[in-house]
Amino acid sequence: MANSVSFDTRKAVDFVIVGSGSAGGILAKELSTAGFDVVVLEQGPYRRPADFSHDEYSVVILEEMADFGNVNSRQTFRHDDSEVAVQTMRQPAGYAQTVGGSSVHYTANFWRFREIDFKERSVHGPISGTNFADWPISYADLEPYYTKVDWEIGVSGAPGPNDAWRSKPYPMPPMPIKSSGVLLERGANKLGLTAQPEPLAILSQPFNGRMPCMNCGYCMWFGCEHGAKSSTLSAMIPLAEASGHCEIRPNSAVFRVELDERGRASEVLYYDIDGNERGQRAKAVILAANGAESARLLLLSESSRFPDGLANSSGYVGRNFMYNAHAGAFGVFPEPLNDYKGVQVTRIIHDYYETDEKRGFYGGGGIDARPLFSAHPIMHALLSMPPDVPGWGKAFKDEMAWNFTRQMTIVASTTSLAMDRNNITLDPESTDRWGRPAIRVTYRDHPDDLAMAAFLQDRSMELLDAAGADKSWRLPLEPTSFGYHLLGTARMGDDPRTSVVDAEHRSHDVPNLFICDGSSFVTSGRGQPTMTIMALAFRAADRIGAAAAAGEI
Ligand SMILES: Cc1cc2nc3c(=O)[nH]c(=O)nc-3n(C[C@H](O)[C@H](O)[C@H](O)COP(=O)(O)OP(=O)(O)OC[C@H]3O[C@@H](n4cnc5c(N)ncnc54)[C@H](O)[C@@H]3O)c2cc1C
Ligand code: SF4
Structure with missing residues (x-):
């Protein structure tokens, strides 16, 4: 489907969302169908189901969807700060650069968190050398949104004996x-x-006009040609575009969020496919670029007001990186x-x-x-x-x-524990094609x-x-030296000294800047974080939309 709307870059839209993946796709659909004007800036191309192939060499070995040519996102890895970070055989922070993001090529195992996940620090006490903490929300707060994921994204499954209610x-x-x-x-x-x-984000039956799984077997790493895998590309983005309020702008690599003189986010700067510098003005900005890229973008957006990175008065941007072992x-x-x-x-x-x-x-x-x-x-x-x-x-x-x-x-x-020493920082040597410092992953389990x-x-x-x-x-x-679960680098919390966003995903430092993706996690869960990333996105859209409607942004 072609974009049904195209916005003027010089006029402030209600929301710019950076990234169209698991979280970004949901935020785009929820806010645009609520009547807000939304521009989604996505660095990857707009691949349609007919573009997906079963070519194992290109998709899995060359990681074409992850752009392993390091065009937009060069990355380096080291175990600790005594080592010099180097480029490795696989992307240390692996994700897909495409409309729909990593939800396009994920395996779609879809576990909910349990009640304990949100309050483990209170139950088990502190763990030395870590930033082990409770979440500022509970399972009961998120349950309605897990249910929304089940019914809007499309999840198949049956209850198990120890599942959360x-x-x-x-x-x-x-x-x-x-x-x-x-x-x-x-x-x-x-x-x-x-x-x-x-539980799988894969359709076992026809659902919401989409076809069920054909058992082709090209699931993990591949895009689904049938739309049976419940990516945001299949389930959300068509609805966002049909609203007439959402423009998906692919091949738009964001490099900076600008503030106005009042310290509010006012414009998002990006490179278009030809490398031209562009800007999209916005009344509010939502980063949904994942647990590696949202942190990089905040660090890249330093200024005299925020010398250590945008929204980073706590120093917590990029820290507490978790993969799941x-x-x-x-x-x-x-x-x-x-x-x-x-x-x-x-x-x-x-x-x-x-x-x-x-x-x-x-x-x-x-x-x-x-x-x-x-x-x-x-x-x-x-x-x-x-x-x-x-x-x-x-x-x-x-x-x-x-x-x-x-x-x-x-x-x-x-599980993985949150620690200062595991983090995303800007590599002092290596840059990507746009000259932006590479993501440097420092990680030791x-x-x-x-x-x-x-x-x-x-x-x-x-x-x-x-x-x-x-x-x-x-x-x-x-x-661990690479992974696909990118969590914790802009954690949510009530205390602005130890977290980056509040329980509504609003940055503690910049009132019209929101961050919602894997970076919001406080603890890692047990693996398979995307059900929770999506539930958080539905909840954030509710809260952000209500605040915007009440004139509180
Ligand atoms: C092979 C594989 C299998 C997986 N299997 C599972 C599984 O079974 N279960 C599970 O729970 N999880 C799984 N995952 C992980 C899952 O895909 C991620 O947890 C999830 O998609 C992350 O969501 P997100 O919204 O945080 O980021 P993403 O989905 O990664 O979306 C971020 C988007 O932002 C875009 N972006 C980034 N930076 C910029 C920028 N500067 N400018 C513009 N756009 C930008 C990216 O291109 C991307 O499209 C798997 C991942 C992989 C790679
Ligand atoms: S048809 Fe089924 S097995 Fe094949 S990619 Fe789609 S969801 Fe996976």
Whole structure:
């Protein structure tokens, strides 16, 4: 669909939203359908479903949607400040640059937080060396918006025994169970655990005029040609554009938010596709560029009023970066599983969700089963082969042919603790094509994060054994050096000294600047943060829209 409206850059629109991803797409739809004039500046192109391909080399290896040519977003990585940050094999802060953002290529595992997630600091007490804190909101505050995500974005699932309460059932049943789900259930039953249907932002039935999943198997990393994956590209942006109040402006790389003489955000500066400098005036600005890029943009927008970065009087912009730790265990089974078909995950074990002080460390997580790399042949060959097989020759090929259909991976997703030392800063050396300093990621897992991942990897090996695997082995448990969950760098809180935005996502320092995306997180949850990012976006849109209507912005 073509844009139904195009706004004059010199006239202030009601809202400029930076980023059209999981949060930005929802904010755009909610505010424009409420009658506000909205311009969405998105650095990536406007890819339509017909543009998505099944080319594993381009999509997965070259990370074309993440723009791994580092055109807009060069990134470097180091474990701590004693190291010089370098460019790495994969983007340390991985995300998609495209209209719809990372919701276009995510795997769509969609867990709600539980009540405990919002108040863990009160329950478990402080953790030395960390900024472990409670959220300024509760599960009850967010529950209506989780329900909105279920019913407006489109989530399939069925309640599990330990889930948080919900005010409305899922709008559609879970996706049919796959071989990996059956085997996870078998292992869980033997070990006294529960494998419940995985909630997915994927349609199991026709929904809101969209087609259900066709089980093509090109899900994780790929865009869905059928629109069955519930990205904001499929579910929100068409509604925003149809409102007549929303212009999506692709290929617009924002480099600065300008303030007026009163200290209010007045204009957003960006490069268009030809590198021309442009500006869009606005009455209010919302950053939804994700947990890495929103922080970079605030740091880039320093001024004499905010020498350490816009809205950064607390010094908390960029700090407390969290990824969610992960662990993997591979198993090969005697019979073909053919697990490369369909969605990645159909069953999840949440028995280890809560922190158990008897374990001796903080943390919790979920364990699922999926083809992971064995969904596609190149990744299978590169990353899924047993350690005792030679890396070339006939033995390698025979093993690959045998394993491809018989293999599954148990993936554990876990907590990460918020710390000063894990952060997003501006790289002093490296720049992107526009000359903007690169994102520099500094990250070293907290010992509790690694202990939790190791604990769940041990449970994963037991599950593979109980499920009847002929052979199993572990993915090396290395310190995290890249990730797709980009959280915590402009955290919400009531205290302006220790947070960047308030519970309504309004910056403590600039009254008409809002930040709403993964950066708003106070704690990391257990993995799969996007359901919560989207619920926060629906809630923020409600609050911001009400404040604007009341003349309070
Ligand atoms: C392969 C993969 C699998 C994943 N699987 C899951 C999963 O199963 N479950 C789950 O919960 N999460 C998953 N995620 C993570 C999920 O995609 C993100 O948590 C979520 O999309 C983040 O939402 P966001 O709104 O914070 O940012 P994004 O969705 O990343 O949106 C940010 C947008 O802002 C744009 N932008 C950034 N900077 C600028 C700028 N300066 N100017 C203009 N535009 C800008 C970006 O191009 C992007 O479109 C996965 C991610 C990947 C990559
Ligand atoms: S498996 Fe289903 S949801 Fe995933 S890309 Fe294919 S059709 Fe879309």
